[in-house]
Amino acid sequence: MDGREAGFDEVQGRILADLPELSSELRKAARFLVDHPDEVALVSMRVLASRSEVTPTTFVRLARRLGFADWAALRKPFEDRLRSGNAPFAAKADALVKRGAEAIFAESLRTISANLTAAEAVNGGDEIAKACAILERAQRIRVAGFRSCRAPAHAFVYLCRMFRRDITLLGGDSGALEAELAALGKREAIVAIGFSPYSRELGPVVEAARRHGVPIVAIADSMAAPVARHAEVTLRFSTDSPSFFPSVAAAMAIVEALAATMLARSGPAAAERVRETELELQAFGAYLAE
Structure with missing residues (x-):
């Protein structure tokens, strides 16, 4: 041109x-x-x-x-x-309504399947190993995910707590994000999840990580994402969807796969901690009797 x-x-x-x-x-x-x-x-x-x-x-x-x-x-x-992120959600919703509902369900599932295939293709073994190594060295892991990324962030914390206790969700208490960031230590690590348009809370998280020398493992939609530009390693996912809102299914799949990989690398001791945690949950009555 x-x-x-x-x-x-x-x-x-x-x-x-x-x-x-x-x-x-x-x-x-x-x-x-x-x-x-x-x-x-x-x-x-x-x-x-x-x-x-x-x-x-x-x-x-x-x-x-x-x-x-x-x-x-x-x-x-x-x-x-x-x-x-130049396609507003409302405009996409209008287009979706005009299109009709007949094929949306099946197309959504096909698109999610394609997003999962893309996640496997773009995230190689070297990136996964590097992410795991960063998190294994950390004395504490802080996980940042806001708005629609809260679900994969919460899932990652929940899964990892089955075999290690030193992982917390940033901003878990309303209004406490700034205090949590001020208390970051150099031997910690941050997992930050986001896609375009990026939640403004990610800005202070990235800035605090840089100020305290804390490594970031980014899970993002692009290598050009603000959080990815300052990350030690970035795992990528596609948000493609026929719906009005970006899909987080691939992000959820990545955090589940990352947690499983971390457990596998941690060996028998980690598996024993999962067993102990499961017994504790049963003792507390966490599950309905079948």
């Missing part, structure tokens, strides 16, 4: 305008970009190629056909869109 940066809407319009003139292979890749914009920003070109059933070089050729210098330049507007 010309020398200026193209926005997401402009790129989408260009793709749709050029679609009839593209070869069958380029057309297949172009349609995938239009239909799966979140995945374009989140996963590698190799993964995109596999899902769209074209070769990776097809995306390079498509980028040049559309006037971009390379694939990275074409991908950038998709990444910017994901960061900006």
Whole structure:
């Protein structure tokens, strides 16, 4: 394209305008970009190629056909869109209502399945091992997740408490977040979960972690997320959804898988603590009698 940066809407319009003139292979890749914009920003070109059933070089050729210098330049507007969160929830809700309810349930489940596949593809063994090592070294783990990310944050704390006691949910007490952040210690670690638009509470969490020298394990929708930019390691998830609200299903799956991996790496002693915790819960009457 010309020398200026193209926005997401402009790129989408260009793709749709050029679609009839593209070869069958380029057309297949172009349609995938239009239909799966979140995945374009989140996963590698190799993964995109596999899902769209074209070769990776097809995306390079498509980028040049559309006037971009390379694939990275074409991908950038998709990444910017994901960061900006520029599709308001209300607008998406209006579109959903106009569309009708007949196929939404099944499509939502298919999209969640695709998000889980993407999470497996983009989070390699090295990232998982690094995240676990950071958390294993920490004397205390603090978990930050706000608004819709509260659910995966709470789940991670609940699961990890089955085999280690030194994990807490930041902001668990109303109004206490600032006091908790002021008490951070250098031998602690933070797990921060977020997606665009990012909760404002993540700002003070990141700033406090930097000030106290506390490592961050980010679970985010993009490597460009504010929390990811300051993290030691980032595990990524897609929020793609046909609904009006971003999906957190993949984030929930990541925290469950991370907790399971941490337990497996901790060995028999951790398994024994799970057994002890389960017995305590039963003794307290935590479960209904069947």
